[in-house]
Amino acid sequence: MHIEAMKRMNNASPLILALDTSDLQIAHKWIECTRESIGVYKLGLEFFAMFGSKGVEEIIAQHGVEIFLDLKLHDIPHTVAGATRAVAHLKPRFLTVHAAGGAAMVSSAVENAPSTDITAVTILTSLSDADLKDLGFASNALMSAAQLAKVAVGGGARAIVSSPFEIEAIRESVGAAPIIITPGVRPADSQGGDDQVRVMTPQQALTRGANYVVIGRPITSLWSQGAPAMRDKAAQILAESI
Numbered sequence: 044m045h046i047e048a049m050k051r052m053n054n055a056s057p058l059i060l061a062l063d064t065s066d067l068q069i070a071h072k073w074i075e076c077t078r079e080s081i082g083v084y085k086l087g088l089e090f091f092a093m094f095g096s097k098g099v100e101e102i103i104a105q106h107g108v109e110i111f112l113d114l115k116l117h118d119i120p121h122t123v124a125g126a127t128r129a130v131a132h133l134k135p136r137f138l139t140v141h142a143a144g145g146a147a148m149v150s151s152a153v154e155n156a157p158s159t160d161i162t163a164v165t166i167l168t169s170l171s172d173a174d175l176k177d178l179g180f181a182s183n184a185l186m187s188a189a190q191l192a193k194v195a196v197g198g199g200a201r202a203i204v205s206s207p208f209e210i211e212a213i214r215e216s217v218g219a220a221p222i223i224i225t226p227g228v229r230p231a232d233s234q235g236g237d238d239q240v241r242v243m244t245p246q247q248a249l250t251r252g253a254n255y256v257v258i259g260r261p262i263t264s265l266w267s268q269g270a271p272a273m274r275d276k277a278a279q280i281l282a283e284s285i
C-alpha cells in the first residue's frame with residue numbers, strides 16, 4: 044500500500060504502541076503486523092541510545108508511521124534547545140520533555156521543533172506520594188501533576204503524559220485543548236504478570252478524557268506466538284477502545 048494511504052488509515056486510532064525492543068529488525072516486524080490498529084509508535088530512550096536518529100529515520104522511511112519520540116528531555120533551556128534541534132528534522136508527532144524543567148525549558152523545545160507537539164511528562168508514576176515528600180514536594184502526586192501540566196502548557200506544551208488516574212485533575216488545570224496521553228493501561232482480559240500496578244482499561248482512560256493511550260507488553264509479549272497473534276490482539280484492543 045502507498046505510504047500516504049497507510050498514514051490516513053491509522054490516523055483515527057488512539058493507540059500508541061511502545062516499541063520497547065533493542066532489536067531493530069523486531070521493531071520493523073512489530074510495526075508491520077500492527078499497522079492496521081495503531082495510530083502512533085513510541086520509540087524510547089533504549090531505542091534512541093542504541094540506534095539514534097538514523098534508526099528513527101529508518102523506521103519512518105520504511106513504514107511512514109507517526110512517531111512518539113520519548114526522550115524525556117530535562118536540562119537547562121539552552122541544552123534542551125540544542126537537543127530538540129538535533130531531532131526536529133525527524134518531525135516526530137510527539138517529543139517528550141520533563142515538565143519539571145520549567146516553562147522556559149519547555150518553550151525552548153517548542154521553539155525548536157515547530158512541526159512537533161512538545162509533550163510534557165509530569166510526575167513519573169514510579170514515584171509514590173511518600174517519594175515526593177522525601178524529594179521536598181509540597182503536594183501529592185495528583186496535585187503536583189496538575190500543577191506541572193499547567194506550567195508546561197504555559198510554556199507551550201501541546202500534550203501531557205500522565206497516569207490515567209490524573210486525567211480529570213489535569214483536564215481541570217489545562218482545559219480542553221491539550222492532548223492527554225496515558226500509559227498504565229491494560230485490556231480487560233489482561234493476565235497481569237508485569238510491573239504496571241494501578242491500571243485502567245484503554246476504554247476507561249479514553250472515556251475519562253485521554254486522547255491517546257500507550258500500550259506495550261499486552262501486545263508485544265504475543266510476538267513469541269507469532270505475528271497473527273500480535274495483529275489480532277492490537278485489533279481487539281482497538282475494537283474495545285472506540
Ligand code: C5P
Nearest residue numbers: 061167168226227239257258259260261
Ligand atoms: O508494556 P507497557 O504497556 O507497560 O508499556 C508502557 C510503556 O509506557 C513503556 O514504554 C513505559 O516505559 C511507558 N511508561 C509507563 N508509565 C509511565 C510512563 C511511561 O509505563 N508513567
